[in-house]
Amino acid sequence: MDDAALPLTEHLAELRTRLFKIVIAWTIGFAAAWNFSEQIFGFLLEPATAALGEGGKLQAIAPTEIFFTYLKCALLAGFVFSLPVIFWQLWAFIAPGLYPSEKKVALPFVVCSTLLFAGGGAFGYYAVFPLVYDFFAGFSSSFVESAWTMREVFSLTTRLLLAFGTGFELPVLVFFLSAAGIVDPSQFLAGIKYAVIVSFVFAAVLTPPDVVSQVLLAVPLIILYIVGIGVSYLFAPRRNKDESGGPG
Numbered sequence: 001m002d003d004a005a006l007p008l009t010e011h012l013a014e015l016r017t018r019l020f021k022i023v024i025a026w027t028i029g030f031a032a033a034w035n036f037s038e039q040i041f042g043f044l045l046e047p048a049t050a051a052l053g054e055g056g057k058l059q060a061i062a063p064t065e066i067f068f069t070y071l072k073c074a075l076l077a078g079f080v081f082s083l084p085v086i087f088w089q090l091w092a093f094i095a096p097g098l099y100p101s102e103k104k105v106a107l108p109f110v111v112c113s114t115l116l117f118a119g120g121g122a123f124g125y126y127a128v129f130p131l132v133y134d135f136f137a138g139f140s141s142s143f144v145e146s147a148w149t150m151r152e153v154f155s156l157t158t159r160l161l162l163a164f165g166t167g168f169e170l171p172v173l174v175f176f177l178s179a180a181g182i183v184d185p186s187q188f189l190a191g192i193k194y195a196v197i198v199s200f201v202f203a204a205v206l207t208p209p210d211v212v213s214q215v216l217l218a219v220p221l222i223i224l225y226i227v228g229i230g231v232s233y234l235f236a237p238r239r240n241k242d243e244s245g246g247p248g
Contacts, residue, residue, distance in 0.1 A: 120168025
């Protein structure tokens with residue numbers, strides 16, 4: 001790709017091309033996941049059904065609920081399967097504005113971004129989801145029985161999965177802001193106290209109203225923020241050497 005400055009219309013045309021490739025990859029992932037949507041749904045919702053106890057089942061209260069929930073499940077799986085393509089297209093779109101040494105980390109960026117998202121989702125699924133659903137199931141009593149619908153449980157699971165996956169991308173965000181020269185690593189370091197506050201607010205908004213799940217999201221975010229600062233400090237000196245020659 002030509003690294004020269006492009007007019008706005010060409011940038012928009014390139015963006016459209018990148019988005020089209022992402023949609024194609026997502027569609028292929030969706031098609032591949034559709035035949036396994038029931039199995040994927042069962043796996044994703046296992047923490048919820050386990051919290052309901054032996055023989056616990058989710059309810060479908062509308063004729064179309066099962067079909068459309070499986071459809072959303074396949075779309076979610078397709079999105080996860082297409083993440084490497086999404087991250088690659090994102091990198092390809094911003095690469096012309098980077099310095100030579102920064103362009104060399106394309107593959108590590110795609111791999112790390114994908115693994116961080118997957119790691120965040122896995123952490124949420126195995127460490128947080130059981131606690132969340134046990135918390136809600138604990139409100140059942142002798143006169144109130146939990147009868148959760150598959151649509152609502154899938155919606156909550158998806159929200160939490162995306163929250164943990166997106167949250168674990170924090171080191172990549174810090175890296176990019178430093179690489180672009182928008183924020184200096186020392187500014188990130190000075191803003192740790194604000195990062196702690198934002199992390200807990202983010203966790204409070206995206207997780208149910210129980211302290212355990214909020215802490216289990218906020219604490220990893222803070223740790224990942226610090227990791228991102230460390231990566232930025234390692235990367236900044238290389239960027240400074242390239243700045244004399246400008247982007248190439």
